Amino acid sequence: MSLDDLLPFISSRDGALELFNLRRLPRVTLYFRKGRLNCVYLGSKPVDALQARSVIGELIEARKGSFEFIPNAQPRVCPEVLGWPVDHLLISVTTTSDEYAQLADRLPHPETVFELTHIAVPDDTRISDFWKRAHIYLQEGASAQQLATKLGMPVDHARFYLLKLQQLGAVVAVRASQKQKRERRAGVAARLLGSLKKRFFGEGSAWSH
């Protein structure tokens, strides 16, 4: 049974769903109350909203693992109550997974550095959760690889969010030529340009744009 089949089945009950024997994650515990996912634990620690989305995404992709439901169990500590209706969550995460698959060849390289163009929180909660945590690093310039490490999320998810922010015009790729000095070859361009025009357009011909 996949997680997207399992969640609706048990989410109407209060309690904790423990998932283990997962390939890429330690034990995950999801706490439900009144049809809402209120808290996610990764191992023994609660995670924030951004990490919770990543964890749910990974669980849906995982396909293999074991689970146990503990009725009425609630977390001892939950610093950030998520309050996500399970049906909305499933649609949101499934949409993200589908979108991710479609965008695979366009996702930025993990080492491409991006920076903010303006400070404005995106409306879409999937992206705004990421933005709220990432914008401080993006002010200085950061790559998906760096953000994944700092925010504790899979690098592919960071790449997805960066692409979304790029499409919204909220971030742009940093051009190293504007940040770093490069080797100057004084006069070379002028010399080459003259020879190039002579070769392709002939003596005295002007190249027109």
Next chain:
Amino acid sequence: MEPLKVVVAGPVGAGKSTIIRTLSETEVVDTDALASEEIGKETTTVAMDYGTLHLGDQLLYLFGTPGQDRFDFMWDVLSEGALGLLMLVRGDRPEDFGPARRLLDYITSRHPVPYVLGVTRQDQPPVWGPDEVAPFFGVPLERVVGLNAKDPRSAVGPLVRLLELIMAEEQAT
């Protein structure tokens, strides 16, 4: 005089091999192989294309990078210390703009290399023009040039623009 290199990059089928063949004065060394996946053509570059151009007493190397992601290490190797980067994208294949932007962003964010974006197939309308492509890539219009990679006088356009931009930058500093 030390040779200089210009890197030609872009997604599969953008016209990298074609432009190098058009501009090179020596026979192009290519490393085409039968495509192992469906990429819209029978062969593709698997290591690099290499051509030369003598401009006065200056030798210019033209290096074409393979388009597939699994050769991304070549992008760094070839871009290091390059005079400039010509990023090509097919104007009649907007589905390639995303992968091309990904490649342009990667190279230019890691290497302080001057660049120009060449939009190929301008001789085969309907096709996207430079003014339509520039906003997608988030680059100034002056850095985008339309071309037909098979026509020498058109294919040289991006290289001319690249040199003009380098000159303008040198004069400004």
